[in-house]
Amino acid sequence: MSDFPTTPRNQVMRYPKRGAYDRETVYRILDEGLVCHVSFAIEGQPFLIPTIHARWGDQVLLHGLKGGRLLKHIEAGHSIAIAVTLLDGLVLARTVFNHSMNYRSVVLYGRGEVIEDPAQKLAALERLTEHICPGRWTDARYPTEKELMATTIVAVNIDEASAKIRQGPPGDAGDELEHPVWAGVLPLPIVPQNPITDPKQTEIFTVPAYVREYRRR
Amino acid sequence: MSDFPTTPRNQVMRYPKRGAYDRETVYRILDEGLVCHVSFAIEGQPFLIPTIHARWGDQVLLHGLKGGRLLKHIEAGHSIAIAVTLLDGLVLARTVFNHSMNYRSVVLYGRGEVIEDPAQKLAALERLTEHICPGRWTDARYPTEKELMATTIVAVNIDEASAKIRQGPPGDAGDELEHPVWAGVLPLPIVPQNPITDPKQTEIFTVPAYVREYRRR
Numbered sequence: 001m002s003d004f005p006t007t008p009r010n011q012v013m014r015y016p017k018r019g020a021y022d023r024e025t026v027y028r029i030l031d032e033g034l035v036c037h038v039s040f041a042i043e044g045q046p047f048l049i050p051t052i053h054a055r056w057g058d059q060v061l062l063h064g065l066k067g068g069r070l071l072k073h074i075e076a077g078h079s080i081a082i083a084v085t086l087l088d089g090l091v092l093a094r095t096v097f098n099h100s101m102n103y104r105s106v107v108l109y110g111r112g113e114v115i116e117d118p119a120q121k122l123a124a125l126e127r128l129t130e131h132i133c134p135g136r137w138t139d140a141r142y143p144t145e146k147e148l149m150a151t152t153i154v155a156v157n158i159d160e161a162s163a164k165i166r167q168g169p170p171g172d173a174g175d176e177l178e179h180p181v182w183a184g185v186l187p188l189p190i191v192p193q194n195p196i197t198d199p200k201q202t203e204i205f206t207v208p209a210y211v212r213e214y215r216r217r
Numbered sequence: 218m219s220d221f222p223t224t225p226r227n228q229v230m231r232y233p234k235r236g237a238y239d240r241e242t243v244y245r246i247l248d249e250g251l252v253c254h255v256s257f258a259i260e261g262q263p264f265l266i267p268t269i270h271a272r273w274g275d276q277v278l279l280h281g282l283k284g285g286r287l288l289k290h291i292e293a294g295h296s297i298a299i300a301v302t303l304l305d306g307l308v309l310a311r312t313v314f315n316h317s318m319n320y321r322s323v324v325l326y327g328r329g330e331v332i333e334d335p336a337q338k339l340a341a342l343e344r345l346t347e348h349i350c351p352g353r354w355t356d357a358r359y360p361t362e363k364e365l366m367a368t369t370i371v372a373v374n375i376d377e378a379s380a381k382i383r384q385g386p387p388g389d390a391g392d393e394l395e396h397p398v399w400a401g402v403l404p405l406p407i408v409p410q411n412p413i414t415d416p417k418q419t420e421i422f423t424v425p426a427y428v429r430e431y432r433r434r
Binding site for chain 1: 226230231251252254256257258261262263264265266267269281285286295296297298299300302304307309310311312313314316318320322324342346349350353354356357358359360361364367368386387389393394396397398399400401402403404405406407408409410411412413414415416417418420422423424425428431
């Protein structure tokens with residue numbers, strides 16, 4: 001897979017060694033993330049929306065934006081920015097200055113188009129559902145025609161993207177190592193807990209394996 | 218504490234019932250979040266940066282932006298947007314359409330100022346460190362004068378803010394409840410794991426209680 005080009009817009013400026021521009025790294029982070037943040041600007045005013053996404057080949061799907069500012073902005077052909085950030089842990093160094101986080105993040109820039117074709121839209125909705133919870137699509141009730149009409153899905157073409165990754169122990173070196181305190185990493189993963197059955201559920205259904213054994217990585 | 222005003226900019230448009238504008242709710246979410254996303258616009262181009270933050274009274278601190286685009290933008294007096302999003306779980310409904318997430322998020326708008334006064338800067342750095350890991354400040358080696366010089370901290374005044382919260386079971390109702398499949402919530406909290414001691418640590422130090430018993434809520 002080809003790398004994304006580096007431009008003044010997507011180049012990692014702070015800690016450039018943490019930057020990565022290959023599609024595999026970028027896509028892996030997009031695929032693991034459950035939440036993204038979408039940024040766009042209208043007349044100099046930045047807007048910011050947390051939402052869900054799914055990578056679909058070389059595109060990123062967004063949904064549920066009907067009638068909103070973001071959708072109008074996308075339909076007008078403007079560029080938006082999307083970020084996905086995965087926190088891995090706290091880096092507790094010996095010096096305040098070397099404290100950090102272990103993380104993997106992606107920021108991408110692109111322009112989107114609303115998916116109008118009903119079959120395409122259904123396929124995109126399947127992809128979004130399966131991104132969040134693989135296995136759920138075939139179990140849940142399919143969207144009705146009315147529900148499909150009420151849903152807007154946008155496919156964003158990735159014009160530029162970069163990943164930024166920090167992993168590993170604290171960066172203390174030299175005489176910093178002499179400061180007498182515990183140092184290391186506190187891993188902070190998302191850990192699925194026991195599923196909570198909907199109290200409206202009167203019949204007893206088995207919790208599906210894809211819920212019981214839910215994993216992101 | 219007074220509520221934030223609702224304006225066209227911060228009003229929750231999609232699912233307005235999920236919106237909250239009281240300081241207590243907004244501040245609680247800011248205080249729990251370990252990562253924020255900062256958005257700003259330069260000549261119509263949206264930029265998006267994941268970073269750390271800390272609430273400091275009625276302000277939000279950001280740091281480590283020296284010489285970058287964001288800092289210049291803030292120094293020029295422009296408004297930025299900051300989002301903090303806490304994912305609580307997946308809402309697995311009976312219908313594809315009712316699938317959702319449980320989450321708590323804040324989006325705020327404000328203008329920032331660089332903290333120049335060294336004593337103020339040190340206090341702000343303490344607040345940032347203690348936001349991420351309460352107890353760490355007194356254990357770690359204090360910043361040297363050089364380190365303090367190399368650090369930039371910005372205090373952002375919150376002009377507008379809103380929270381958005383979804384909690385609880387799936388919203389299925391009526392004949393949707395008849396679809397025969399397990400439905401409920403899969404909680405997805407961040408769960409601290411065993412600390413990993415820095416391999417460069419040659420002496421044995423006890424893992425501090427604030428690391429062993431680390432909790433965000």
